[in-house]
């Protein structure tokens with residue numbers, strides 16, 4: 114299938130992009146890696162009149178570390194995340210997650226900003242953003258806003274971004290002492306979207322969990338923090354019993370949807386399985 118006709122505008126500055134967003138409103142879409150946008154156009158799930166290509170704007174592809182936080186430009190490609198020493202050292206959850214995203218060709222073009230803005234509930238990076246407490250910088254002509262990952266994802270492919278705003282950067286806190294990460298994903302084939310997955314982060318001291326964060330993907334209409342399971346684990350020492358209690362608590366946290374991968378009961382079962390694996394991994 115071919116997309117509906119559209120105009121293509123390549124901008125060199127944010128100001129130019131803001132001008133176009135103001136002029137065309139909901140008829141415009143930002144084009145980053147194009148790896149989700151172009152398929153939705155080709156399948157005619159979306160028919161914007163104008164694509165605004167932001168790839169030539171300087172300064173949106175940098176990775177920097179400063180004062181306990183890593184700043185990732187919105188145009189940082191998935192493969193750039195994999196090869197970055199800063200990410201490997203300070204943001205291991207990203208390093209564990211990104212190899213699960215699609216395949217090389219897609220990771221060469223796809224961007225972290227595009228993944229976050231697209232907000233696919235089965236995508237890896239939105240869940241990592243919640244588990245690691247990322248903060249997003251979004252901008253339009255008049256203001257700049259900082260939005261915590263926790264408040265950014267509103268529902269199925271729906272975010273807090275306004276029509277005139279562009280996601281500019283992602284701020285990620287570096288790991289604290291004794292902070293551990295675990296990433297578990299179940300998919301039919303390597304590179305497929307997840308059936309279900311879990312991005313987990315916690316301080317672990319003498320096998321005791323503190324500041325636990327469990328963000329599930331493929332488990333609802335957006336990445337989901339498992340609040341009951343988190344409360345249950347907080348301050349507890351790892352044991353088989355505690356894992357069982359956390360698995361039980363998940364029933365109050367998750368209500369997976371019936372989809373092509375299988376019924377909700379199967380997903381709940383898999384959620385329990387990956388929770389046990391992730392907790393064991395955090396402790397190891």
Ligand SMILES: Cc1cc2nc3c(=O)[nH]c(=O)nc-3n(C[C@H](O)[C@H](O)[C@H](O)COP(=O)(O)OP(=O)(O)OC[C@H]3O[C@@H](n4cnc5c(N)ncnc54)[C@H](O)[C@@H]3O)c2cc1C
Pocket residue numbers: 142143144145146147148149150151152187213214215216219222223224225226227228230231233235236237238274278279280281304305306307
């Ligand atoms: C075959 C295939 C398999 C895939 N498998 C996976 C997978 O397993 N896991 C996964 O997470 N992803 C997967 N993807 C998607 C891929 O990761 C994309 O790279 C990602 O979802 C979108 O990034 P992008 O840069 O390509 O964004 P684009 O496609 O350019 O844009 C996506 C959406 O976000 C908006 N947008 C983009 N950038 C910005 C910005 N800076 N500010 C505001 N809005 C913006 C666009 O307007 C558009 O609506 C797959 C894609 C394909 C084609």
